[in-house]
Amino acid sequence: MPKLTVLGVGGCGCNTINQLSHANLPPSVELVSVNTDAQAMAATSSHARIQIGPQTTRGLGAGAKPDVGCAAAIESAQELSQQMQHADIVFLTAGLGGGTGTGALPQVARLAQELSKPVIAVVTMPFSFEGQHRKANAETGLQALLESANAVIVLPNDKLAEVLGTKVTLLNAFKESNKILQDVLFGLATTISQAGLINIDLNDFISVISRQGRAAMGVSNLKADDDLVSAVKRAMQHPLLDNIQLNQAQAAIVSVVAKDTIELSQYNQIGATVHEQLPKDALVIIGLTINPDLESELEIMVIATGIGFAQPEIQDPIPAVNDNYINVHNFIKRPALHVPEPLQTKYDVDNLQIPTYLRQQKPPTH
Ligand SMILES: Nc1nc2c(ncn2[C@@H]2O[C@H](COP(=O)(O)OP(=O)(O)OP(=O)(O)O)[C@@H](O)[C@H]2O)c(=O)[nH]1
Ligand SMILES: [Mg+2]
Incomplete structure (x- = not known):
């Protein structure tokens, strides 16, 4: 793993x-x-x-x-x-x-x-x-x-x-x-630890994140009756991130977790929406994991990389299904997660969320 x-x-x-x-x-x-x-x-x-x-x-x-x-x-x-x-x-x-x-x-x-x-x-x-x-x-x-x-x-x-x-x-x-x-x-x-039936593997992931530069990442959930395109855009444009130009990204990894009722057209639409936001020749790797017990309809995670640096030649071959942005299409069940023992702490967690510089009540240096 x-x-x-x-x-x-x-x-x-x-x-x-x-x-x-x-x-x-x-x-x-x-x-x-x-x-x-x-x-x-x-x-x-x-x-x-x-x-x-x-x-x-x-x-x-x-x-x-x-x-x-x-x-x-x-x-x-x-x-x-x-x-x-x-x-x-x-x-x-x-x-x-x-x-x-x-x-x-x-x-x-x-x-x-x-x-x-x-x-x-x-x-x-x-x-x-x-x-x-x-x-x-x-x-x-x-x-x-x-x-x-x-x-x-x-x-x-x-x-x-x-x-x-x-x-x-x-x-x-x-x-x-x-x-x-x-x-x-x-x-x-969870995406890269699918033992045996790996959809997005570590090398896919490394080829996306080794693009030097700014990056964006986000997750969004699709509830019943939600609009799929907006959910994908939500994952790609997290409002708390710095304003970044996705149309300059060199690569992206998209991980979709869905119930077994996901339709091919929905899956294609996710790919098409991601692709629309990025340059034509960007490397986009999309994986799909089926989890019938998912609470929402779909979970989408996107990481887009290589923003703000000169674009080098992209060598990675993208094995196509019928679109050049789909390279993985394995329907697999997500294995049950092992929940680790809670870590030991003897301190008040909420207090720890206060940054040290506030906790110690030192005025910031100007
Ligand atoms: N979002 C967020 N920002 C924080 C948090 N704690 C601190 N900050 C920000 O991080 C900056 C750096 O603060 P610290 O992390 O406390 O500083 P430090 O790196 O420990 O540096 P020194 O205490 O000077 O050695 C602050 O100026 C805040 O803007 C946090 O929990 N969440
Ligand atoms: Mg400190």
Whole structure:
């Protein structure tokens, strides 16, 4: 079963890991919290923890200085590499704008790249109210990350207020942004772990995510009487994602889980809708899994990659059924998921959703 290792770096990254640890992800997903801040990290529930830069920071955080976060990751490079060496795919997540996540994440991505692991990073950009200084740090961190991760998914925190309304509590808004990662991890882990009858296999997946650049991902459910085309578009244009140009994407992976009543015309329509949003020559891989017990009519997960970089020659042959976007058409039943034992935590989960910089009531640096 392909192993997905998720490293959450810094306060925000560790919050996301903590939330994921309560989400019953498949056992092939390993959660790792990484922080310079020993106290915040000890409060995170995960399979493994790496306190980076014990010499550089003495366990006290990076004080909103990305250089310190960067030095901490370099100090702990060996442990970080060891943690990632058995992964088939590395997911990284952090909030950009502080010291640890912003400085360490590009270094962690570089280490993963040195191990030849495909790397997807999901990062948040700071709220406007956090000030110019944090914003500038976040922009610099993002540029560094784009050079070392394959696919980078950006969630601007300002969109949380725009989409969820100003009345939403900060905690719920953060939970919502962390849920995007949760949904996609869940979808991916189940899609690529179909032992024996694999529909989208690890190599398909790697060929899509190794397109360097910005990426988009999303999940949507189709209820009875819902419009199929809108559901596909919902999965492709998640409102919390940064505005990205899907018409510049080089590749996409689409995983459809449906009841056994799905019609061929519906399946074709999903493919056609995805294809319409992307350039004509984009590589699109679509898989279908049948699960008669699905709660909704259909579940669609999309990851589109390679956005914003010059388009290289796409070599991958696409075996066609009768359309050039369908390459897999296996009707298989999704195996029952093994639900892992809940992870141990002795701390109040809700409190942990509060970013360290708020919990410690330090004003953001301007
Ligand atoms: N969406 C979301 N954003 C968060 C969360 N926690 C923090 N943030 C954002 O992430 C940015 C970085 O904050 P932290 O992750 O606490 O910073 P850090 O990487 O630990 O850096 P230092 O504490 O300076 O070492 C903040 O400026 C916020 O914009 C969270 O749980 N969800
Ligand atoms: Mg911190």
